[in-house]
Amino acid sequence: MKNQVSKETLFNYFAGGATALQKQLIDEWAKDETNREQFFECLAMWENQDPQFIADANMALMRHQQRIKNYTIDETNQPELGAAEPALHSLKSTWFRWMMAASVGIILLLSGLFFKEELLFKTYSTEFGETSTIMLNDGSQVTLNANSTLRVPRFGFGQKTREVVLVGEADFSIKHMPDHQHFVVQTNKNFEVVVLGTEFLVNTRETGKKVVLNKGKVRLLYQEGKTSKQLTMKPGNLVTFDNEGHVRIKQTPKPRILQPGKNTDLCLMEQPWLKSATYLRKIME
Amino acid sequence: MGHILQLPQTKEIGQPYLEDKGEASRNLSAKVSIDTELFLRKTFEQDVDAGISLLFRQYYTMLCSHAVRFVSSKAIAEDIVSDIFYEFQVNKRYLTTTTSFRAYLFTMVRNRAFDHVRSEMQHTTSLDKADLIPAHRTHSPDSITQYEELYHDVENAINAMPLKRRQIYVMHRFEGKKYQEIADELHLSLRTIEAHQYQAMRQIQSILKAKWLTILGIIGLFWN
Structure with missing residues (x-):
C-alpha cells in the first residue's frame, strides 16, 4: 500500500503525462493524510526542479x-x-x-x-356613535356624523381652491369668500358638490347617497352611467341617488336631517323595520 | 475494473526501479523534508519573524511557480502567494496548522489560484480588475487532481494558440509587459497587439468553459 503511487508517477502526473486511470488512482491515494503530505512533498520537489519562473x-x-x-x-x-x-x-x-x-x-x-395621502391631507374621522364639529381654516364649519371621514388638504386650502373629500355623512356650513371661491365636496360615489357659501348636508353611504340643501345654492356634479351631468339645487331640495346613479329630487319640509348625537342611542323600537335595517347598516358600515 | 488492473501494473513497472534507487532517494528526501518542517516549527516557536523569513526562502519561489501555472501571470501569482504568507502571519496560522506548513501553503495557493481562474471566467473583462476579485473561498474542488487538471488545461489552451498570438499573450499576461512595449518589440501596431490579446483571452475562456463551467460556477452563464 505504501508505494501505491511512486514519486515518478507523481512527477509524470504533475507534468501532464498521467493517464485518466492514473489520475483516479492518485485521487484515491491522496485522500489519506500521510499520502497527501507526500503528495505535496513531491509537488515541492517538482516545482524546485522544473520552475516556471524564479520569483524573488x-x-x-x-x-x-x-x-x-x-x-x-x-x-x-x-x-x-x-x-x-x-x-x-x-x-x-x-x-x-x-x-x-x-x-x-x-x-x-x-x-x-x-405616505402621499398622509403628507398632503389632514384627515378627520369619527367612530361609531361619535360626532364632531370641525372648524376649517376658511371659517367654514363641518359637522361629521358617526363613522365618517373628512380629508382636508394641508397645503393651499382656502387660497386658490377649497376642496375636501368626504366618506360618510356630514353637515356643511360654508362661509362665502370675498373672491367667490368655490367650495367643493368630493365623494367616492360619482358625485361632488360645488358651492359658494351655504348650508347643506352630504351623505355618501351606500344606503342613502344624498345631498340636502338648507339655504343658498349648490351645484351638483354627478355621473349617470358614463356621462357627467350637473344639477343646481334650491333650498329645501333633497337629492338622492339610487344604485344605478339616477337622481331624484324631492322637496323636504324639514331641511336639517342630520341630528348630531342622535346616533349614540340605539332605539329601533319605534322605527319601521326597513328604516331600522338601514340604520343598522349605517352603524355597521 | 480499471482501478484493480492499474494497481499491479504500477507495482510491476515501478517496483524494480524503486527497489534500488527510488526507495533510497525517497527515504533521503523524506528525511530532508521532515527536517525542514521541524526546523521551521522550532524557529516559529522562538521567533515568528525569523520563521517567516525562513518560510519565504523555503517556499515562496516554488509556490509562485506553482500558482503561475493556473493564473499565467507572474504578478498575480506573486500577489496570491504574498497574500497567503501575510494571512499566515497575521492570523497566526503557524499555531493552528496541523499539517506540514508545506501542505498548508500549497493547498491555500492552489485554492486561491483555482478561485482566480474561476472569477476570471465569470467576468470576461476582469483582467485589469483582478485585484477587485474577493479573496474568500466559496467553492473548492472535491478531488485533489482537479487542480492539476485545470492548470494542464490552461497550459494546453495556451499551447493551442497560433504562434504569434501565443507570443503576445505570454509577453503581456505572463511577463506583464504593456501593449506598447510589445508593439515596439515586435514591430507591430498597437491595434494588432490588442486584437491578438483579445482573441487569446476568448480562446482560453472558450476552451476552459467547455470543460470547467459546471465546476467553476454556473453563474458564469449569466454573466456573459
Missing part, C-alpha cells in the same frame, strides 16, 4: 515585512479597519453600487407614494 523571495519578504509593519500600525490606531475592508471591497463593484442606488431610489419613491 527576498524582495517579496521585504514587501511582506513592510506590510506587516503597516498592519501593526493600523491595528494600534484603528482596530476595526481590517474588518471594514472586505465590505468596502464589495462596494467597489459598480454593478453593486448601481443596484444600491436604484433600490434606495425605489424605496424613497414607494414610501413617497405610500
Whole structure:
C-alpha cells in the first residue's frame, strides 16, 4: 500500500503525462493524510526542479515585512479597519453600487407614494356613535356624523381652491369668500358638490347617497352611467341617488336631517323595520 | 475494473526501479523534508519573524511557480502567494496548522489560484480588475487532481494558440509587459497587439468553459 503511487508517477502526473486511470488512482491515494503530505512533498520537489519562473523571495519578504509593519500600525490606531475592508471591497463593484442606488431610489419613491395621502391631507374621522364639529381654516364649519371621514388638504386650502373629500355623512356650513371661491365636496360615489357659501348636508353611504340643501345654492356634479351631468339645487331640495346613479329630487319640509348625537342611542323600537335595517347598516358600515 | 488492473501494473513497472534507487532517494528526501518542517516549527516557536523569513526562502519561489501555472501571470501569482504568507502571519496560522506548513501553503495557493481562474471566467473583462476579485473561498474542488487538471488545461489552451498570438499573450499576461512595449518589440501596431490579446483571452475562456463551467460556477452563464 505504501508505494501505491511512486514519486515518478507523481512527477509524470504533475507534468501532464498521467493517464485518466492514473489520475483516479492518485485521487484515491491522496485522500489519506500521510499520502497527501507526500503528495505535496513531491509537488515541492517538482516545482524546485522544473520552475516556471524564479520569483524573488527576498524582495517579496521585504514587501511582506513592510506590510506587516503597516498592519501593526493600523491595528494600534484603528482596530476595526481590517474588518471594514472586505465590505468596502464589495462596494467597489459598480454593478453593486448601481443596484444600491436604484433600490434606495425605489424605496424613497414607494414610501413617497405610500405616505402621499398622509403628507398632503389632514384627515378627520369619527367612530361609531361619535360626532364632531370641525372648524376649517376658511371659517367654514363641518359637522361629521358617526363613522365618517373628512380629508382636508394641508397645503393651499382656502387660497386658490377649497376642496375636501368626504366618506360618510356630514353637515356643511360654508362661509362665502370675498373672491367667490368655490367650495367643493368630493365623494367616492360619482358625485361632488360645488358651492359658494351655504348650508347643506352630504351623505355618501351606500344606503342613502344624498345631498340636502338648507339655504343658498349648490351645484351638483354627478355621473349617470358614463356621462357627467350637473344639477343646481334650491333650498329645501333633497337629492338622492339610487344604485344605478339616477337622481331624484324631492322637496323636504324639514331641511336639517342630520341630528348630531342622535346616533349614540340605539332605539329601533319605534322605527319601521326597513328604516331600522338601514340604520343598522349605517352603524355597521 | 480499471482501478484493480492499474494497481499491479504500477507495482510491476515501478517496483524494480524503486527497489534500488527510488526507495533510497525517497527515504533521503523524506528525511530532508521532515527536517525542514521541524526546523521551521522550532524557529516559529522562538521567533515568528525569523520563521517567516525562513518560510519565504523555503517556499515562496516554488509556490509562485506553482500558482503561475493556473493564473499565467507572474504578478498575480506573486500577489496570491504574498497574500497567503501575510494571512499566515497575521492570523497566526503557524499555531493552528496541523499539517506540514508545506501542505498548508500549497493547498491555500492552489485554492486561491483555482478561485482566480474561476472569477476570471465569470467576468470576461476582469483582467485589469483582478485585484477587485474577493479573496474568500466559496467553492473548492472535491478531488485533489482537479487542480492539476485545470492548470494542464490552461497550459494546453495556451499551447493551442497560433504562434504569434501565443507570443503576445505570454509577453503581456505572463511577463506583464504593456501593449506598447510589445508593439515596439515586435514591430507591430498597437491595434494588432490588442486584437491578438483579445482573441487569446476568448480562446482560453472558450476552451476552459467547455470543460470547467459546471465546476467553476454556473453563474458564469449569466454573466456573459
